Amino acid sequence: MLETLRTAWEALLERLLFLPPFPEQIDSLALFSLLLVVGLLLGEWLHARAGWPKVVGYVLAGTLFGPTLLGWISFEALAQARPLADAALGLLMMEVGRRLDLGWLFRNPELLRSTLSDITLSFALIFAFAFWLIGMSPGWAAATAAVTMASAPSVVLLAIEDGKAQGLVSDRIMLHTALSSAASFVAFTLVLGIIHAEHSTDWLNAATHPLWVAGGGLLIGWLGARIAIVIARRLPKGSLAQVFVLVASALLAVGLARMLAVPVFLSLFLMGILLAAGDRQQVLRYTSLPEGHWLLAIILFVIVGASLPWQEFTWLTGLQALGLLVVRAAAKSAALAWSGGSLPLPKRLLVGLGIQPLSATAVFMAYEIAALYPEIGRSALALPLFAAAIMELAGPALCQMALRRSGECETTTTQAGGIA
Template sequence: MVDALTQALSFLGAAFAWEGPNALLGSSLVMIAGALIGEAVFRRLGLPRIVGYSLVGMAAAATGYGVGNGTMPTAVRLVVDLALALLLFELGARVHLRWLRTNPFLLVTSLAEAVLTFGVVYLAMRWLGLDASSSAAVAVLAVPASPAVIARVASEFGAEGQVTERVTMMSALNTLYGVFASKLLLAWLDLDTGQNPVQAVVHPLYVFAGSFLIAGLLGFAVAKVARGLDLRNENSTLLLLGLITLALALTKMFGLSTLLMPLMAGLWLRNSTERPWVWPRHFGTAGGVLVLMLFVIVGSSWSVEGLATGGMIALVAMAARAAAKGTAVLTLGWFSGQSLRQSIGVSLALTPLSATALVMYSDLQASHGNFAGQLAPIALSSIAIMELLGALAVLAALRSAHEIAARRA
C-alpha cells in the first residue's frame, strides 16, 4: 500500500520536471488530482478550492519534486507568470483608487503596515543571527500579502463588504510596495558586488517606467475592445487572454516586472473610466487551468531538507510578519472607519504569502543565485506554509465579518 502511494506521488511529481516521457502524464495527473481534491474540500469541508490545489503540490514536493530547490524551469515560470497576470489584472480592475482620496487613512494604514512588516521581520531575522543582506531579503519577501489567494477565496465564496474591499485594495498596494522594495534590494546587492552605481540606480527606474508603459498600452487596448465587444462572451475572453499574453511576452522580452505590469494595467483600466468591469470567471476554462496549476506549483515550493533547515526561522519570520500587519491594522484601522471586527478581519486576510513572493524570490535567484540559494530554506518554506494557512485565514476573516452569503458559509 505504501509502495503504491509512493509510486502515485512520484507520477504526480514528474509533472514538475516538464520534460521526459512522463511529463505529459504527470501534468495530467496533477490537473485531475487538483480538480478532484479542490472540489472535494470545497463541497464537503466548505474550504477554498486552492487548499486542495496546494495539498496536491505539497504531496508532489514530498516526493522530492516541485520547486523546493529554488529553481523554476522555464515552462513552470511561464505558467506562474501567466496565471498571476490574469489574477493581478482582474484584481487591479476591481480597485478604485479614488477611495484613497476620500479615505486617505486607508493609504496611511497600508503604508504603515508595509513599513512595520519590513522592520519587524528584519529585526527578527537579525536577532536570529542572519546578516543584514539576508535579513533585508526575507523582510522584503514578507511585505506583500498574496493578492492571488485573497482574490480567489473572495471570488469562490461570493464575498462582498468592507473587509473584502479593503483587503483587495491593500493587497494591490502591497504588491506595488513589494515590487518596489525588491528592486531596491537588487540595486543594493548590485552595489555590494561592485556594479556601476549609475546602472544599479537606472535599472529599477527602467523596470518601473517600462512596466508602466506596457501596462498603459494593455489597459488602452482592452478598453478599446470592451467598447465593441462583451467581455463575457467566449470569443472576447480569448481575445482578452491574447492581449494579456502579448503584453506579458513583451514584459519578459524587455526584462520588466511581470507582477507590476498586469496590476498597473488593471488599475489603469478601472480608474480611467467610471464604467464597472465584469469579468468572466477565471477568464474562461484556460484561465481556470492556469490558476489551478499556479497554486499547485506554489504548494510544491518546499522540500523536506529545506523545511528541516529553515523551517523554524520561517515560522519566526511569519509570526513577526503577522504581528506587524495585525498591529498596524488594529492601531490605525479606526481612523479609516473600520470597526474592531473589521480590523481583525483585515488583519487575518492579509496573512497569505504565495505566488507574488515566489516570483520575487525567483527574480532574486536569477540575478544573485548564490545569495538566493542561502535563503531558499527560509523563503520557500514560508511561501508554501502560508499559502495553505493564508487561504484558511482569509476564509475565516470573511466569515467573521459576515461578508459571505449564507449558501456559501
C-alpha cells in the same frame, strides 16, 4: 509486464515504420495534465469534506507529486510549465489591479492611515527580524521584507470570489492587499539595486536594473491596457469578444515581460491599474474573466506547490520561518488595531487576519531576486520561501475564516451528487 510490452513494441518497429521508439517515460505535458486533474480533485475533496479552501488542495497536489517528493514532475518539466504559471499569475494580478480603488482610499483618511501603517510596520519589523535576529546583510534583509511584507493577491481574490463576500471587511481586505502589493513591488524594485550594490563589481547594474524593471513594467502595462481599451471600444459591451480581447492583451503583456526580463506580476498589476484608470468610458468596466479564476488557480498553485524547495528544508530554517510569520502577523494586526476609524476593532482585526496569506507572488519575487546571484540568493532567500510555503497552506484558511466571521459571505448549500 513493462519489459514484455517493450519487446513486443520493438518487434512491431521492424514492420511498422511509422511507430516511434518505445517511450521510456510518460510525456511531461501528459504528466502535468494528470497533476492538474489530481490537484482539482484534491482541492474539491478537501473543500467538500473538511471545508478547507480549494487552493490548499492545489498546493498539496503540486508539493506531493512535484520533484521534491514523488517526482511525477521533474525540474525540467517544471521549467517548461513556467510560462503557464506566469500567464495564470499575470491574469490574476491584472484583476487585482483593476479592483484597486484609489479614489476610495484618498476620500477616506482612516483607510489611508491604516494602509500606510500596515505597509510601514510590516516592512520595518520583518527587516529588523531578518537583520538583527537572523543575521542577514542589509540587502538580503530588505529583500526578505520586500518579498514577505504584502499579502497574497491571488489567494485573497479567490477567497472573496469563492465565498461571494461583499461588505466593508472584504472590501478592506482587498484594498489592503492591493496596496501592500503595490508597496511590495516598489520595495522589490529598489531592493534589486541594493543587491547589485552589495555583490556586483559594476555600479551600472545597481543604477539601471531598478529603472529597467520599473520603466519596463510601466511601459508594458500601459501598452497592454491601451490595446485592450482601443479594440474593446469597437465591440459590444460585456460580449465574449471583449473578454477575448482582454485576455489576449494580457497574454501579450505577459509575453513582452518575459521577453524583456521584466517581472510578469509587476507588469500585469500595473496593466490592471491602468485599465481601471484609463477606461473613462467604462468600456471594460464590467468585463471580467467569468469563472476563469479557478482554472487559473489550479494551474498557478499546482506549479507553485511543485516549485517549493522542500529538499532544502531544515528545522532551523523552519523555526526561523515561523518566527518571521509571527512577526509579520503581529505587525499587520497591530497596524489595523492602532489605525482606529469608524470600523469597530473586532472587524479591523478580522481585516488583519484576512490579509495574512503569503503565496505565489512572494515565491515568484524570491526566485526573481535569487536568480541574480544564484550561488548566494537561494540560501539567502530560503527564509521567505519557507515562510511562503507554510502560508501556502495556512494563509487561505485564515482568509476564509476572516471572511466567514465577518458575516459577509453568501451562504450556499452544496448540491448532492457532486464532489464539491
